[in-house]
Amino acid sequence: xxxxxxxxxxxxxxxxxxxxxxxxxxxxxxxxxxxxxxxxxxxxxxxxxxxxxxxxxxxxxxxxxxxxxxxxxxxxxxxxxxxxxxxxxxxxxxxxxxxxxxxxxxxxxxxxxxxxxxxxxxxxxxxxxxxxxxxxxxxxxxxxxxxxxxxxxxxxxxxxxxxxxxxxxxxxxxxxxxxxxxxxxxxxxxxxxxxxxxxxxxxxxxxxxxxxxxxxxxxxxxxxxxxxxxxxxxxxxxxxxxxxxxxxxxxxxxxxxxxxxxxxxxxxxxxxxxxxxxxxxxxxxxxxxxxxxxxx
Numbered sequence: 001x002x003x004x005x006x007x008x009x010x011x012x013x014x015x016x017x018x019x020x021x022x023x024x025x026x027x028x029x030x031x032x033x034x035x036x037x038x039x040x041x042x043x044x045x046x047x048x049x050x051x052x053x054x055x056x057x058x059x060x061x062x063x064x065x066x067x068x069x070x071x072x073x074x075x076x077x078x079x080x081x082x083x084x085x086x087x088x089x090x091x092x093x094x095x096x097x098x099x100x101x102x103x104x105x106x107x108x109x110x111x112x113x114x115x116x117x118x119x120x121x122x123x124x125x126x127x128x129x130x131x132x133x134x135x136x137x138x139x140x141x142x143x144x145x146x147x148x149x150x151x152x153x154x155x156x157x158x159x160x161x162x163x164x165x166x167x168x169x170x171x172x173x174x175x176x177x178x179x180x181x182x183x184x185x186x187x188x189x190x191x192x193x194x195x196x197x198x199x200x201x202x203x204x205x206x207x208x209x210x211x212x213x214x215x216x217x218x219x220x221x222x223x224x225x226x227x228x229x230x231x232x233x234x235x236x237x238x239x240x241x242x243x244x245x246x247x248x249x250x251x252x253x254x255x256x257x258x259x260x261x262x263x264x265x266x267x268x269x270x271x272x273x274x275x276x277x278x279x280x281x282x283x284x285x286x287x288x289x290x291x292x293x294x295x296x
Contacts, residue, residue, distance in 0.1 A: 002071060003071070006056060006060045006071065006076075007053040007056045008056045011052070012052055012053060014275060014278050014279060014282075015048060015049060015052055015136070016045050016049050017279065018174075018278070018282040019045045019139065019140070020045065021283065021285060021286060022140065022143045022167065022170075022282070023041055023143060025283075025285060025286035025289065026285045027143070027148070027163070029286075029289045029290070029293070030163060032148055032160065032163060033148065034147040035098050035146060035148065036098070036146055036147055040094060040097065041147070043090050043093065044091070044094050044142065044146055046087075047086075047087045047088075047090035047091040047107060048087070048091075048110075048139045048142065049087075050084070050086050050087030051083075051084060051088065051091075051110050051114065051135075052114070052135070052139070053083050053087075054080050054083040054084035054087060054114065055084075055111070055114025055115070055118065055132070055135070057076055057080040057083070058076075058080050058118040059114075059117070059118040060076060061073050061076035061080070062118045062119050063118070063122070063196060063198065084111050084115075087107065087111065088104070088107045088108060088111055091104055091107030092104040092107065094146060095107075098146055103145065103146065106138060106142060106145070109138075110135045110138055113131040113132075114131070116131065117132055123199045125199050125200060125204055126201060128182070129182040129186070130179065132178060132182055133175045133178040133179040133182065134175065136178040137171040137172065137174050137175040137178070138171070139174075140167060140170055140171040140174050141167065143167060144164045144167040148160055148163070169228070170281070172224075173221060173281060174278070176217075176221045176224070177221060177274060178278075180214060180218065180274055181271060181274045181275070181278075183210070183214050183217075185267075185271065186200040186201055186203075187202050187207055187267045188264045188267035188268055189264070190207050191264075201213065207262075211258055211259075212259075214258060215255055215258050215259055218251060218254060218255040218258065221251055222251050222252065225244075225248045225251070226248070229243055229248075236288065236292065236295065237291075238287065238291045239284070239287050239291040239292075242284060242287045243284055243287075246280040246283075246284070247277060247281050247284055250274075250276055250280065251277060254270055254273045254274060254277070257269070257270060257273070258270060
């Protein structure tokens, strides 16, 4: 249980769930030819989860939480090296069987970004937030890159390009939600971060001002949802209702509660709201796909 807490198992579950949803609830339903069979795709998901877990362990042993003594620093480094190496190795294997060995760079870069976010840039305001958010977005992009991007390079159809663009759009949204989640963690852990010498937005500007900035950042995902609903979903009533209720709704609730949030407990609840929003966002790709098929 100690290790599960350190690796932030709830976020890892969301990560794996999202990747499985995009494979089996989106690409499979589109009947798209894919490079990876089911067990190869499973290895891809495991690789991403291991790298993310390694980043969480490094963040733990480099930050104030290490004083909680859930695990020793030496044991933490050993766990980090083991899971990160395993993740990159699996990624390299998937790249090799996909005949695109250069794709291993994606796993190396992701592991490197999580490492420097937890160490080199730990005391650089917002840089860890940005780097962690990029790796979260990358995990979504990899679904398309490894499954059908090779077909696009060899003269794939315009349809595949459209599908890949949809995956990119979801990755942009995932970046924003993850960035917001990291800021919520900063707001929740302001006191311990300050005592450890960490530099975060709440420490520089104060918790109240940082919360107000996050409030205005919340306008961005809300605007993205409204734009996509107006542009692509206005004729898909069921999908439109789902997105407005289960994706936009929690974001509006998040913004309202954020305006009055003051305690670590308040921000912990807001973190749960964002994680649920991530889950509902992943499920939305299935809802939209099924609604399109039923209307066809």
